[in-house]
Structure formats: structure tokens, C-alpha cells
Amino acid sequence: MLQVTNINKSFHGKEVIKGIDLSIQKGEVVVIIGPSGSGKSTFLRMMNALEFPTEGDVLLEGESILYRTVGNKKVPRKEKELSKFRAEVGMVFQGFHLFAHKTVLENIIEGPMRVRKVNKETAILEAERLLQKVGLADKRDQYPHALSGGQQQRIAIARALAMKPKILLFDEPTSALDPELVGEVLLVMKELANEGMTMAVVTHEMGFAREVGDRIIFIDQGVIVQDESAHHFFHINNNNDRIKRFLNTISRNVV
Template sequence: MDLPLVVVKDLHKSFGSFKAIDGVDLSIAPSEKVAIIGSSGSGKTTLLRCIAYLEKPTNGLITIDGKSIGEKVVGARKVPMSDKEIAQIRTGIGMVFQRFNLFPHLTALENIMLGPLKVLRRKREDVEPIARDLLQKVGLPHKANAYPDHLSGGQQQRVAIARSLAMKPKLMLFDEATSALDPELVGEVLHVIRQLAEEGMTMLIVTHEMSFAEEVADRIVVMDHGVIVDQGAPDTLVSSPAHPRTLALLRPNREPRSTALRAGTSS
């Protein structure tokens, strides 16, 4: 059996007295697609940001492909990693957020090429064909020379996905990648994510698109108040949710069975 690509052990993250993450354990296998759902403030985004070490955990351990991120063992003690060491591990993590964060002064092609050129120190003649192939992959070969302000929101997000893929990541993190888009543009971004899923990319997807989560994910994780309250295969969660929060998210128009039975008994 393959070892997990991502392991999160007893993760905690507090902002002052507020516990955003309160003891999360999570493992993700290579090529597994995991969707994280939950109401606003449940800790979904904070979990992703901790995994990428954009937020420093208050406590706990995170490993990516067997390597801990944030801390290392020197002698008999743990010491913080340098920013350079964290950045090196982060090159294996692709991140796509609600906002596209494209550089406005660079074309779509230049935005995609930037990471391999500046971070990986690759040569332009090697990087440009890959970047053009990625534009083809996300359906935008004709937009290579377009600047972000000449692209729709859906097109910008697809360029952002291509930019992440240019670094050849082992893991892709999607944080509500469609939430800032107009409804008619959501489908084109979900199509690209669906294609990556079919190709076997390991993905952790925070989403409010419940039907999409059920379709694409191998496993759905339900978070509430900073903890994981339920998880399992989509079919299992939809048919037999173990927690009322799961039922409220996946089947919002249906009462939990226990509630319905109590209501029937009392009437």
C-alpha cells in the first residue's frame, strides 16, 4: 500500500482565543481526491493554509510526501525551518484560491512561466512550450498574449490553475476556486478541475459546490467549528450521514431521521 502523500496529526490553529482548528487528523493518499465541506468559519480554509504553511500551526504535525513542513529535527530537538526550506517544500504544492492573484502587468503566458523561470531556474526555451501546452489544457491557447484585465473571471482562474500546474506539483489545493465567479463561469473552471481528477492528480478541494464534490471526490470531509465531524465516500455520506451537519450540507431540505422520528412521536 502506498504511503499517504499528506499526513496531518493533531493540528491546532488559534487566532487569539478563537480556535480555528481544534485537533484535526487527516491523511490523503496519492491520487486521492478529497473534498472539504462545511459552513463559513468551520476551519476549511485555515486547514488548507496550514497544510501549505501559509499559516503557522499553533500545534501539530504536517508532512508532505514524508517530509515535515515548518519544523525539522536537528540532533535531538525540533527547530523551525528557514523560509527557503519551506519554500522548497511548497514548490510541490499547487494552490488555487478564491482570488486569482495574477500579475496584472504580465500576459497569461508570462504568468504561467514565472514560477518555473524564477523559482525553478528553468530556461525560457524549455518553459514556454510547457506553458503553451498548459494554456491548451485549460482551453485558452488563444489567450497567451492577453493581460488579466482582458480576461473574464473564469479565464483568469483557469490561467491561475495552469500557473500552479507549471510547477509540476504533487498536490493541488483548491480553496473555493469558483466562489468569486459569476454563475455562468463556474462550469468552465469545474471542468478543468474534473479533468485533473480524471488524470489522477492528488487534490484537496474546499468547495460549496456539493454536487461537484459528490461527483469528483473519492472522499468528503465535513468540518464544523474547527474539527472533522464526518467523512467518507460520497455515496455513503449522502445515504447514511453520521452527523447532523453532514445532512444539513448534503441534503439541506431533509430533516435528520432522528429529528423526524421525534416529531412524529410527539404529534
């Protein structure tokens, strides 16, 4: 579904992603973990061209998201082309990013109508179905400020799903939430995984990673330290000292 090849990224001369290769198969849930500042979110954002790599490429079903070929040269895609691919690679952010001046329903139908050119009636029917799916059908006419953080994040997930993406990226979707609201968002994500949605998730929620992840990618200092099945990563003796320290730190921070 998605292939990342030799991705490098530098900011002001400092290399933060160092030659990462990764393939994500259709229907797979890949959970990306690692210490803060290790490059996880930057790496995720490059998967749908919200960040452009210094070197390397990202392929969606074998086609480059970042470049088109002109003659024998690779030319960066224009913003209009990038938008087409971003519609296929959905993104759920840490901070919700809902339009404050639009109702819940208007937030969800905006993308399909503007980008996918879906007619309003069809977009509304799909939005209502998705609101049922995330358990918020009664919030369709409310504005984001009237919702809890967990409700806003579930609306953000519904909005991303309304675009009918081929893969959905989650950038620490629960880290901005109060602890008691985390579970309602993770439940929606678990249901998506059970339905076969292809997902890449940056998170510190180890319970979710253990239960839902097919593969665990551990990133530290801009490189993949370990790429294993979730069962192997969590349940078979992991001899990597750096990963042991990370998991012990996460365990101590869980209240």
C-alpha cells in the first residue's frame, strides 16, 4: 500500500531522519513508537507530503507521491497534485484541527465536497453514517468548542474517513487528551483496525500497540532500531537495551 524508500530529512543542517525504508501492506496496522524527539512525527508527516524529505521517496500503490517523471528527470509535484495524494493518505493530528467556525457536520462534508467533488446530499448522508460510527450522531449541529477533547478527536477521525482514504495516519491522537477521554478514541481506532483499515500510528499508548498493532516500529535518533511483529516485540525476550529502557520508562509514567 505504502512504501518509504531511503528517506532522509534535515532541518538547518541537522539530520533528523537517516535513511529509513519501510513498507506497509494493505490492511496492516503499523505502530511507530520511540522517545520524544526521535523523528517519529516528522517521519509520519512525510508519508503524505506534509513534510518533504531531503532525500528519498514515498510510493502509494507503486506511484510516487512526491515526484512525477518528466523525460529522465524526477520533478517535485505541484501542490494540486500533492493534494490529490493527500486525499488518499488521510491524517489525524494530535490537535484535532477542526474548523472552529463550522458545525460538526460542516467539518465532515467540507473535504468530500471540495476535493472529491461529492454532491452535498451524498456528503451529508456519509457524514451522518460516520457520526453514528464514532458514536456522535447527536453532535452533528454543534460547534467544536462545545465538545470535549475526546469528542473532537472522534470527529477528526470521522472527517478523515469521509475522504475514503486508502491509508490513515495518526500522529499521537490521544496525547492532547485528558486520561479519562483516551479510551473513547482508542476504541474507535480499534474498530477501524478490526474492519481492515490500513493504518500507521505514532503513539505512546503501549496497550493499544500491543493489542491492535500488527508490527511495531521502534525509532530512535532518526533510524529504525527494530521492526518486529507486535507479539515478538512485546512477548518474546527483547534484548535491545535501548528499547528496554524506553518500555520501562513508559511503564513508570502510566498512572
